[in-house]
Amino acid sequence: MPDEPASITRDEVAYLARLARIDLTDEELDHLAPQLAVILESVAAVKEVAAQDIEPTSHAVPLTNVFRDDEVRPCLTAEEALAGAPDADQSRFRVPRILDEEA
Amino acid sequence: MTVTDELLSYDDAVAAYDPVMGLEVHVELNTASKMFCGCSTEFGADPNTQVCPVCLGLPGSLPVINRTAVESAIRIGLALSCEIAPWCRFARKNYFYPDMPKNFQTSQYDEPIAFDGWTELDVDGELFRIGIERAHMEEDTGKSLHVGGSTGRIHGAQYSLVDYNRAGIPLIEIVTKPIEGAVAKAPAVARAYVAHLRELLLALGVSDVRMEQGSLRCDVNLSLRPHGQDAYGLRTETKNVNSLRSVERAVRYEICRQAAALAAGDRVVQETRHWHEDTGVTTSGRSKEQAEDYRYFPEPDLVPLAPSREWIGELRATLPEPPREHRARLQAEWGFSDLEMRDVVGAGALLSIEQTVAAGSTPQAARKWWLSELARRANEQGVELTALPITPGQVAEVQGLVDAGRVNDKLAREVLDGVLAGEGTPEEVVTARGLEVVSDDAALGTAVDRAIEANPDVAEKVRGGKTAAAGALIGAVMKEMRGQADASRVRELILERLS
Ligand SMILES: [Zn+2]
Numbered sequence: 001m002p003d004e005p006a007s008i009t010r011d012e013v014a015y016l017a018r019l020a021r022i023d024l025t026d027e028e029l030d031h032l033a034p035q036l037a038v039i040l041e042s043v044a045a046v047k048e049v050a051a052q053d054i055e056p057t058s059h060a061v062p063l064t065n066v067f068r069d070d071e072v073r074p075c076l077t078a079e080e081a082l083a084g085a086p087d088a089d090q091s092r093f094r095v096p097r098i099l100d101e102e103a
Numbered sequence: 104m105t106v107t108d109e110l111l112s113y114d115d116a117v118a119a120y121d122p123v124m125g126l127e128v129h130v131e132l133n134t135a136s137k138m139f140c141g142c143s144t145e146f147g148a149d150p151n152t153q154v155c156p157v158c159l160g161l162p163g164s165l166p167v168i169n170r171t172a173v174e175s176a177i178r179i180g181l182a183l184s185c186e187i188a189p190w191c192r193f194a195r196k197n198y199f200y201p202d203m204p205k206n207f208q209t210s211q212y213d214e215p216i217a218f219d220g221w222t223e224l225d226v227d228g229e230l231f232r233i234g235i236e237r238a239h240m241e242e243d244t245g246k247s248l249h250v251g252g253s254t255g256r257i258h259g260a261q262y263s264l265v266d267y268n269r270a271g272i273p274l275i276e277i278v279t280k281p282i283e284g285a286v287a288k289a290p291a292v293a294r295a296y297v298a299h300l301r302e303l304l305l306a307l308g309v310s311d312v313r314m315e316q317g318s319l320r321c322d323v324n325l326s327l328r329p330h331g332q333d334a335y336g337l338r339t340e341t342k343n344v345n346s347l348r349s350v351e352r353a354v355r356y357e358i359c360r361q362a363a364a365l366a367a368g369d370r371v372v373q374e375t376r377h378w379h380e381d382t383g384v385t386t387s388g389r390s391k392e393q394a395e396d397y398r399y400f401p402e403p404d405l406v407p408l409a410p411s412r413e414w415i416g417e418l419r420a421t422l423p424e425p426p427r428e429h430r431a432r433l434q435a436e437w438g439f440s441d442l443e444m445r446d447v448v449g450a451g452a453l454l455s456i457e458q459t460v461a462a463g464s465t466p467q468a469a470r471k472w473w474l475s476e477l478a479r480r481a482n483e484q485g486v487e488l489t490a491l492p493i494t495p496g497q498v499a500e501v502q503g504l505v506d507a508g509r510v511n512d513k514l515a516r517e518v519l520d521g522v523l524a525g526e527g528t529p530e531e532v533v534t535a536r537g538l539e540v541v542s543d544d545a546a547l548g549t550a551v552d553r554a555i556e557a558n559p560d561v562a563e564k565v566r567g568g569k570t571a572a573a574g575a576l577i578g579a580v581m582k583e584m585r586g587q588a589d590a591s592r593v594r595e596l597i598l599e600r601l602s
């Protein structure tokens with residue numbers, strides 16, 4: 001990861017919110033952007049401790065190559081799979097129209 | 104909004120511009136279970152019956168990597184002369200689109216399992232070396248059905264219905280380095296590369312590579328630059344190019360379309376385009392002016408992969424003969440000319456013929472059936488040869504019926520029709536349609552006697568020693584028996600009677 005400034009602007013928060021499909025009002029942005037900036041600054045303190053030759057940690061446990069055999073296990077039934085769906089139709093998950101932003 | 108794009112003629116386009124291509128091929132592996140869970144990967148099951156908490160992304164579920172999928176990925180990498188990463192991780196590709204229930208796709212980002220390889224292919228007798236940028240592991244997405252609107256397409260749909268059976272099936276994405284220098288041969292090189300990959304993947308046994316079922320899908324990146332210029336032009340990425348023929352057509356179309364824009368002094372818009380098989384054109388999709396932001400980060404739920412040298416060595420030992428050597432060996436064994444072999448490879452029939460020969464047919468007979476009768480039918484139906492519902496074993500069986508004298512060529516073609524129509528095995532079709540050649544002397548004798556009686560002049564000539572005249576009598580018998588008589592036995596019976 002390249003070094004990034006340990007701060008975040010209101011515009012960046014608005015951009016991230018749009019990517020994450022979170023609808024934030026102007027008031028919420030005003031409120032949250034400074035809070036996120038504080039969190040980032042706190043995390044940035046770690047950078048001062050970590051020297052250049054220490055790799056970023058992605059996993060807490062030093063394990064590699066954990067595999068399973070290629071064997072088929074029982075699946076859920078369609079009813080079970082759809083039980084938690086807000087809406088279903090013809091044994092499929094029914095979701096609102098896609099692409100409203102991109103079209 | 105429908106805009107008909109201007110096209111420059113192909114000859115003018117390649118005279119003025121040098122195409123640079125990048126091909127991204129997605130291959131579904133043929134593992135029994137999914138990439139990170141034990142759900143079945145069987146094609147064609149009822150919707151959402153091959154799903155579990157892991158591939159549905161339910162809270163608290165944890166993925167575990169399928170060893171066979173990793174082995175297949177490494178073997179593909181080795182077959183493409185790639186380096187295998189001594190250590191690599193999976194990454195989350197974050198996006199919001201209901202084809203992935205997790206809101207991210209587990210993929211690999213800057214640490215692909217295989218990278219920096221190459222492969223060589225023959226295009227009309229000229230050798231091309233294609234650089235391989237990377238081959239990385241990821242998972243397939245679910246399938247959406249867009250409902251409402253008139254076209255069934257995504258635009259204008261009221262809502263979508265999603266089936267997650269395919270979500271989580273292991274995929275390998277193979278990305279070429281920029282392919283330069285093919286110029287006018289670019290469309291043929293693109294097609295030959297995908298055909299070559301298909302052959303290689305089949306030989307590795309890692310995928311069914313059924314393009315019509317979507318187990319091999321291709322995206323075509325293409326840009327043009329004036330001849331002599333080093334810098335690349337702006338490129339488009341054409342999605343949804345899912346047959347060998349389409350790969351060739353889509354490359355050609357984009358060359359003509361981009362050339363027209365450049366020749367008119369416009370610039371090429373860097374964007375995603377969609378290929379339309381039916382009309383043979385590409386249309387503008389989402390604009391890529393602003394690159395997608397997938398916020399990749401290392402997948403915390405999967406530990407890194409660190410394939411040992413020993414493991415890689417064991418997998419290397421399982422690699423099949425490389426395609427070019429394989430072809431050369433078969434050509435020598437079969438005694439085909441260069442031209443014959445080129446036709447076989449060009450038609451994508453190499454493996455089918457090899458398997459037909461393995462099932463007991465002669466190479467010549469196998470070639471005849473696949474390249475004449477079956478190729479014609481595939482062409483008529485607009486499908487790949489291998490998509491025809493007939494197996495190499497069945498083709499060998501049809502030839503076996505011919506060799507045993509049980510059917511003649513004409514009847515054999517009807518047997519093929521029956522098998523292709525789903526009427527069963529060749530033997531079953533022969534029985535059901537009553538196609539067997541009649542060589543029973545009693546039945547033939549009656550027809551022979553009738554033919555002699557009806558053609559006394561011809562019979563007299565044959566009696567007089569002109570045995571060549573017997574052909575007319577044989578024809579009469581065949582006509583009466585509707586082509587189902589054993590012609591050589593008929594001839595014998597005629598000559599016996601008229602000697
Ligand atoms: Zn699953």
